[in-house]
Amino acid sequence: MTVSKKAEAKKAEERHCIVTGEVGPKEGLIRFVIGPDGAPVADLGEKLPGRGIWVSASREALETAIRKGLFSKAAREKVEVPEGFAEDVERLLAKRAADALGLARKAGALVLGFEKVLSAIGKGEVAFLVEARDGSEDGSRKVAAALRAHNSGTEKAQPPILRPLWAAEMGLALGRANVVHAALTKGSMKEKVFGDLARLESYGRKERPVHEGLA
Structure with a gap:
């Protein structure tokens, strides 16, 4: 065979x-x-x-x-x-994830802000979503509902939602005030950005920001 x-x-x-x-x-x-x-x-x-x-x-x-x-x-x-090696690895993972988001934005592949993310969902342009770990539950519910509504009645897989970074970390990486909602649009950067974010989320972060390690 x-x-x-x-x-x-x-x-x-x-x-x-x-x-x-x-x-x-x-x-x-x-x-x-x-x-x-x-x-x-x-x-x-x-x-x-x-x-x-x-x-x-x-x-x-x-x-x-x-x-x-x-x-x-x-x-x-x-x-x-x-000593503290596990925390050092978390900081490295967080920095790499933040850098990946920054590159996606520079490439024009990232949509920022609640309303713009909802618009991208409605147009079917979303590869996956990124939400801040400390974002509001209400906002998360509305985004998830928009995804379900857009994919209702189709056999398409629903774009995943990742929550690897805190709002301050996302904002620092993207050069603006705290960012809560972002969407990666479909394109060539999907695999690289998704991989770096998913690995950080899988790692299991402590309940404290480590954005000081992103500099």
Whole structure:
């Protein structure tokens, strides 16, 4: 039986988590390498040299890897994990997600503001939505209702809604006051921006802003 090129490509994009033992798409994991000082380095761009060590994109998984010494086991050498490493990784994920939003806006692929987002939904232009973690529940309900109404009676998948950043973080990334509602319009930036935002959301953030780490 011949394996299709598409299946081979998909398999090539999968990695093994050292904590769960499961194999999954790279988008759901974080790559680490061991630096010259013997400490792990989060390689979010997946470009650093060295053997990649992959951990599921969740704080719980990373803290388990640290607690059980799994970095040392995977690297086959003594690895010293610095104190506060899980928080450092969160800051890096938040900065990368914010940068991705900023790039989308510069490319003209991002719609900002409640009314403009509703308009984009009505025109069927939305690839996915981004809402601030501390946005109002009422606004979120109205946006979700607009999505359902637009997709009612069709077989189209409803665009996902992500809530990875606080309003202050979104505003800082986009160069304006607190931003609560944004929509990525359909286009070539969808996969890159979605991947960075989804990974941060999956990580499981503490209930505190870390926008000071976005500078």
